[in-house]
Amino acid sequence: MKKLYLIGGPMGVGKTTVCQILKKKLDRCVFLDGDWCWDMNPFVVNEETKALVLDNICGMLGRFLGCTAFENVVFCWVMHQQEIMDTILSRLDTRGWQVICVSLTASPQVLTQRLEKDIAAGRRQTDVIPRSLARLPLYEGLATAKLDTSRWTEEETAEQIAKLGSAV
Numbered sequence: 001m002k003k004l005y006l007i008g009g010p011m012g013v014g015k016t017t018v019c020q021i022l023k024k025k026l027d028r029c030v031f032l033d034g035d036w037c038w039d040m041n042p043f044v045v046n047e048e049t050k051a052l053v054l055d056n057i058c059g060m061l062g063r064f065l066g067c068t069a070f071e072n073v074v075f076c077w078v079m080h081q082q083e084i085m086d087t088i089l090s091r092l093d094t095r096g097w098q099v100i101c102v103s104l105t106a107s108p109q110v111l112t113q114r115l116e117k118d119i120a121a122g123r124r125q126t127d128v129i130p131r132s133l134a135r136l137p138l139y140e141g142l143a144t145a146k147l148d149t150s151r152w153t154e155e156e157t158a159e160q161i162a163k164l165g166s167a168v
Contacts, residue, residue: 001096001097001098002065002070002071002072002073002096002097002098003026003071003072003073003097003098003099003100003165004061004065004072004073004075004092004094004097004098004099004100005019005022005072005073005074005075005100005102005161005165006075006076006079006085006088006089006099006100006101006102006144007019007074007075007076007102007103007104007161008076008077008078008079008080008084008085008101008102008103008104008139008142008144009076009078009103009104009105009139009149010078010080010105010111010132010133010135010136010139011078011115011124011128011131011132011135012111012114012115012118012124012128012132013104013105013106013111013114013132013149014104014106014114014149014154014157015033015076015077015078015104016033016035016076017154018076018104018149018154018157018158018161019031019033019074019076019158021154021155021158022074022158022161022162023074025158025159025162026071026072026074026162026165027071027072028069028070028071028072029070029071029072029073029074030064030067030070030072030073030074031074031075031076032057032060032061032064032073032074032075032076033075033076033077034053034057034075034076034077034078034079035077035078037053037056037057037060038053054087054088057075057077057088058088058091058092061073061075061088061092062091062092062093065092065093065094065097066093072165073097075088078135079103079142080135080138080139080142081138081142082141082142082143085101085142085143085144098165100145100161100164100165101142101143101144101145102144102145102146102147102161102164103139103142103144103145103146103147104147104149104157105136105139105146105147105148105149106136106148106149106150107148107150108133108136110149110150111132111133111136112129112133115128115129115132116129145164147160147161
């Protein structure tokens with residue numbers, strides 16, 4: 001059966017890297033990162049831009065799901081509220097697709113260390129640490145498989161996600 005992977009987690013947990021690895025592990029796979037739809041300067045979050053980004057994500061995901069070239073579709077984003085995943089799924093035709101929802105987490109210490117590396121490399125601003133840590137507990141309440149990545153490499157995390165897809 002075809003599989004749609006929705007992979008959430010706080011900023012800096014490793015979603016993008018893990019999904020790039022997962023894309024290579026899965027047959028006939030395409031990967032979409034929700035952050036690509038937010039890549040703007042200045043970064044503006046308001047009702048108009050949120051609606052635009054959600055429309056773009058759902059449109060692209062819908063077209064990937066409708067394309068016979070793909071057996072696996074991997075999507076990641078900071079999906080810290082059940083409503084985000086529910087809204088995306090409500091706008092997609094997932095008939096014939098197994099949906100696998102995963103939340104990647106890490107201990108606050110490990111998440112902080114990962115973000116500090118990104119800040120030092122110039123990929124993030126310092127305000128990301130408190131924002132990411134504030135979202136971390138929200139993932140516990142979601143209807144997702146939870147994977148604590150604190151002790152895993154990105155490769156090991158991708159392997160765990162692939163196993164989840166094989167188990168269903």
